Amino acid sequence: MLKKLILENWKSFRYAELPLDPLTVLIGTNASGKSNVVEALVFLQRIARGENVEAALAGDKTLTSIRGGLEWAALKPETQFTLNALVQGEDDKADYLYVIQTQIVSEVKVIEEYIERQNLNEDHTIKYVENFTVKKIDLNTKSGMKEAGTYFDFKDIVSNHIYLSTDEDGRLIFEKELQKRYFPLKIKAINCVVSTLKEILILNPIPSKMREYSRLSDTLESDASNIAGVLAALSEEHKTEVESTLSNYIKDFPEGDIQKLWAEKVGRFGTDAMLYCQEEWKPGHITEIDAKTMSDGTLRFIAILTALLTRPEGSQLVIEEIDNGLHPSRAELLVRTLREIGSKRKIDILLTTHNPALLDALGPEIVPFVVVAHRDSETGESKLTLLEDIENLPLLLASGTLGRLATKGAIEKSLSDNK
Ligand SMILES: Nc1ncnc2c1ncn2[C@@H]1O[C@H](COP(=O)(O)OP(=O)(O)OP(=O)(O)O)[C@@H](O)[C@H]1O
Numbered sequence: 001m002l003k004k005l006i007l008e009n010w011k012s013f014r015y016a017e018l019p020l021d022p023l024t025v026l027i028g029t030n031a032s033g034k035s036n037v038v039e040a041l042v043f044l045q046r047i048a049r050g051e052n053v054e055a056a057l058a059g060d061k062t063l064t065s066i067r068g069g070l071e072w073a074a075l076k077p078e079t080q081f082t083l084n085a086l087v088q089g090e091d092d093k094a095d096y097l098y099v100i101q102t103q104i105v106s107e108v109k110v111i112e113e114y115i116e117r118q119n120l121n122e123d124h125t126i127k128y129v130e131n132f133t134v135k136k137i138d139l140n141t142k143s144g145m146k147e148a149g150t151y152f153d154f155k156d157i158v159s160n161h162i163y164l165s166t167d168e169d170g171r172l173i174f175e176k177e178l179q180k181r182y183f184p185l186k187i188k189a190i191n192c193v194v195s196t197l198k199e200i201l202i203l204n205p206i207p208s209k210m211r212e213y214s215r216l217s218d219t220l221e222s223d224a225s226n227i228a229g230v231l232a233a234l235s236e237e238h239k240t241e242v243e244s245t246l247s248n249y250i251k252d253f254p255e256g257d258i259q260k261l262w263a264e265k266v267g268r269f270g271t272d273a274m275l276y277c278q279e280e281w282k283p284g285h286i287t288e289i290d291a292k293t294m295s296d297g298t299l300r301f302i303a304i305l306t307a308l309l310t311r312p313e314g315s316q317l318v319i320e321e322i323d324n325g326l327h328p329s330r331a332e333l334l335v336r337t338l339r340e341i342g343s344k345r346k347i348d349i350l351l352t353t354h355n356p357a358l359l360d361a362l363g364p365e366i367v368p369f370v371v372v373a374h375r376d377s378e379t380g381e382s383k384l385t386l387l388e389d390i391e392n393l394p395l396l397l398a399s400g401t402l403g404r405l406a407t408k409g410a411i412e413k414s415l416s417d418n419k
């Protein structure tokens with residue numbers, strides 16, 4: 001799981017930290033830097049999937065460009081940026097900090113890329129030698145991690161280091177022996193980081209694309225265009241379970257009832273699929289419709305539900321402007337859905353929103369997990385502040401709910417006044 005993202009000289013940020021919890025909400029006025037934060041996650045995900053840095057930033061035949069491409073990746077007028085991602089280890093012994101520093105001058109290149117092991121419990125008797133050899137894993141690829149599964153040549157890493165040390169009895173351990181012993185720890189660290197970053201999904205559902213027939217697939221596209229294909233490709237048992245949960249949550253979403261929602265394989269070879277639902281607008285009167293006629297808001301909600309139900313457990317889901325197309329009266333349902341399925345399936349969710357109704361529906365318990373983006377009034381740089389760290393927060397909250405404060409711009413005002 002991702003625990004924290006640190007941006008250095010990335011887009012509008014000089015330095016910022018974003019803690020990531022099971023549900024994290026990023027707010028801030030227009031152009032405060034919210035999408036810039038999300039794009040840092042896009043970049044990391046692409047690198048972990050084996051894209052080279054240039055394609056990850058500027059796009060290629062299959063990838064869209066990160067806004068502004070190479071030219072706007074680093075904070076103007078800097079020519080380097082560093083992204084750090086703190087990833088939770090698989091046991092409670094250590095976390096891993098993945099660091100990638102990139103330079104963009106005449107060409108774009110990775111200057112440094114490594115994983116640093118961060119021991120969680122100082123008292124834990126991790127042997128000195130283990131600490132020493134596994135502390136910093138230099139990925140040393142200069143072009144970003146490579147193809148999935150073979151991220152780099154292991155010889156590359158070890159050849160740059162001299163691994164001579166002593167074991168617990170003071171005997172000299174030879175390099176080879178040491179490598180053999182601690183190699184699995186390195187592989188574990190790399191796998192943990194790569195699989196966590198690879199599985200980040202930035203969901204930006206585009207209803208018009210969701211209305212088309214889609215190919216069967218086991219991974220949901222970022223624009224949710226293949227939603228029907230993902231549902232239809234599930235095993236019979238899993239499909240029944242997912243569709244029944246989907247139908248339960250979607251039931252109360254539109255004005256009339258949606259009785260049932262499902263995907264079906266279509267065509268002679270059954271390689272494509274379409275989404276269907278049964279609507280009941282008049283009591284006892286059931287109409288079957290397909291995705292081509294479903295409303296934009298309904299499709300977006302279905303996309304969010306499907307992501308929550310089909311993404312791998314423990315993965316990070318990012319939803320930009322989650323309120324897009326959402327009627328204020330449905331904010332409670334959306335929040336309940338996110339919390340219930342998110343915690344059941346251990347999906348960590350990062351949201352950006354402008355919607356006062358949604359902020360209110362999240363309730364006071366969300367306060368420790370709200371991060372505010374704003375532009376520093378002197379430098380113009382973006383900053384991230386935990387809502388809880390705003391000095392006069394109790395006073396602010398006494399004067400209105402989070403939604404009301406956001407509407408008045410009171411939080412951002414307080415941030416610039418506090419300077
Ligand atoms: N390399 C860069 N250096 C300095 N500023 C940058 C850089 N790249 C982007 N910006 C600034 O970031 C701002 C856009 O930020 P972003 O799109 O993250 O805002 P947002 O909070 O998502 O806003 P909205 O709510 O409108 O979507 C622009 O004003 C742009 O000037």
Ligand SMILES: [Mg+2]
Binds near residue numbers: 034035036
């Ligand atoms: Mg934005």
